[in-house]
Amino acid sequence: MTVSSRARQVHPVVIAGGSGTRLWPVSRDTMPKQFVSLLDSGRSTFEETILRVSGQGFARPVVVTHSDFRFVVAEQLAGLGVEADIVLEPERRDSAAAIAVGALIAAGRDEDAVCLVLAADHLIPDGDLFTADCQEAAAAAAGFQRIMLLGIEPTGPSTAYGYIAPGAPLGDSGAFTVERFAEKPNRETAETYVAEGYRWNSGNFVFPARLMQEELSTYAPEVLNAARGALEAAVRDLDFLRLDADAFARAPRISIDYAVMEKTRRAGVLKTRFRWSDIGSWDAMFDVKDKDAAGNVLEGAVSVLDTHGSFVRSDEVLTTVVGLDDVVVVTTPDAVLVTSRERAGEVKSLVAKLHAEKRPEAGQHHRIHRPWGWYQRIDIGDRFQVKHICVKPGGILSLQRHYHRAEHWVVVRGTAEVTVDGAVKLFHENEAAYLPIGCTHRLHNPGKIPLKLIEVQVGSYTGEDDIVRIEDIYARN
């Protein structure tokens, strides 16, 4: 590979650590919106983002995510057949630290690397335009030594986004200097911005890795030092690069906008051509979906009567609306949200209220994902609980023991290898294993298809914390 061909490759840094409460109840802390199949493609926005930067012209992606999401990131990458560097943040320190880590990793690969920083939870329907715009931004970033913002052409006077006023042209492409940044405006101001040719600030960037380091060094040296320290002391954990917690904790919690962009003299903006949405609310999601004749978006087990301009979505539970317009109704197996499209932005406040009320549904999904597969509660009562458990081919649950419950496992699909107090036995479909209280046991799917079983727990306490983990191949605590 020649230096010039390497220089043309853009190094994608995908920021996938957000918690996305504004699309509750589908998006929750334990499985935020970037990993959920919300699009008509059936893929998550993280998957779409990865696919978008997996073609020609892009280097191996760097994914920066929170430690909690490492297994879902690995699983979705594997599902796409894409290899990436997965970097785990021990805690959230806002975007400046994450971007600093990405820039340092890219620079470590190639000191002339150009980075493309992308949020994992945005929607960009136009793949080819996106790629072309990124190449232009990369050329401008390298050629004019600029941190280029991808500036979206407004489709209306949105009050949900920050704006960028383009300044002087950089060469004869779509690149410009930045005249000024403008915070989220009110409606009237937004209309002025749109009339004056301002662009939406998408929060996606293209920059030479070295330039970003220089600017961080000038305007936010603590961020850069913390990122460097966290990377130097990072440890490999399975397929993940786990940043050093102590070093990373020294990074100030600050966004890249405040840390660098509003101070640097090297900001630029590309007038992009692709369509874009941050799908930051159910109303924004409604906007990007196709409507039926009544102007509704109806997804899943839904039936409506004399209802217009509404977004109604349900996974399983039959959800009905009669005689309402412009509402949002989202049903999951354990939670229902009803609001208006206009007020959909306030779902974030609702989730804060639910957290204050100590409702587990505020942050926890009904289906709990684990490195070996997932489980969900299907029934609970006095002294018992029933779960549906799915183990991926090759998946192995930790070797464990419970002090307060016995378990019955009925295999309904696939084959289970069950270890009880050292004895190993296979159970096929329609066979049941019994695990007495206190026994040491382990569940393994040795087969080629997912293993599904129904677990009936019986005992005086069925909480998740009655698990003594003796051994775990996924290195969980």
Added chain:
Amino acid sequence: MTVSSRARQVHPVVIAGGSGTRLWPVSRDTMPKQFVSLLDSGRSTFEETILRVSGQGFARPVVVTHSDFRFVVAEQLAGLGVEADIVLEPERRDSAAAIAVGALIAAGRDEDAVCLVLAADHLIPDGDLFTADCQEAAAAAAGFQRIMLLGIEPTGPSTAYGYIAPGAPLGDSGAFTVERFAEKPNRETAETYVAEGYRWNSGNFVFPARLMQEELSTYAPEVLNAARGALEAAVRDLDFLRLDADAFARAPRISIDYAVMEKTRRAGVLKTRFRWSDIGSWDAMFDVKDKDAAGNVLEGAVSVLDTHGSFVRSDEVLTTVVGLDDVVVVTTPDAVLVTSRERAGEVKSLVAKLHAEKRPEAGQHHRIHRPWGWYQRIDIGDRFQVKHICVKPGGILSLQRHYHRAEHWVVVRGTAEVTVDGAVKLFHENEAAYLPIGCTHRLHNPGKIPLKLIEVQVGSYTGEDDIVRIEDIYARN
């Protein structure tokens, strides 16, 4: 007992056969609103109705219901410790036939009997006023030989009820002749009616049994003949009196209003004093409930933000509303209804649409009640299904066999007596029974507390119709 004391006793006839789709999804064909615990008392309106007529001055109630509801009627009566004659209609033939049956049964007990016909799905909060009004109505019915309607004082110009214009006073009590009946009016007309002292037609009556027979004989002889024939050929079935299907089918489908009330010269109306609602919609239900400071009625697992004048109810699934006013949201484990209070009357049309769409949730409840207890599905997938089954003390399921599924039963509460191919064995909590495909089996709760078990079905077909019933103590087909 003297003749005079017998004459003072009123014979309650409780009409409990309706299907109540307007309170869907809580009320459905398989368990309509009159049997559902919808009130703050925790009791069903059927139970409240029975309690209302179980005190001094009332004879043993006659309950006329549809054959499908016989076990829930028997169970709720038993729960109250009240004995009643339970008469089963083989099919619905509207109110004239049901009332004719009630009148004939009362006359069979005492030829001078005075009947009180009550709908099982109305709400009457003022028990003492109700009893006093009934005694007055009974005295007027007997003394003036009238079919007395209980005429409710309007609380507003409702367009949901028919009206009665009182005529000349009958004696010096609250009884009057009927000047005319008026159908459900529009708003303007309703206001005139209220101003002119009209009363709401509650559809509840008090009459001498003999007089009702005479009037039926004059104005609707086919109804009377069908009722008489159905009673004469009725058969005892367990504790029920099952009307003869062929004879009963000859009764015209007609309401008592059209069959008798609008023709007879012997109608009367009592100006009652008790409060009353037919709770014929979620909006009517909202009206009779206490409101919180925001004017909301919130019941169950509910959390709202900036929401006013709304009715939000959920059995289990966390249900949230943000920034909406005057809406109705009702969540059950398998269905969600979202509408406005204003449009709540259209739920009936929604249910018709759901039936047309062949949604089982239209008519069938998540929890299926059986004479031996109940069951509900908690999970279903390819080649398996999981149910939670509850068997009452003494309950016995039919002796049965399945051709397409094996079953695993895990007892989580109580004790099960399980018969498999003739062998009987007890299973206690935390024990599991296995029923291979094709075996003959029976489940019995021999104990003193409810038996709860988790049933895991595994097989190529798990539909309800794969049951061959060999023997059934509840005489089901």
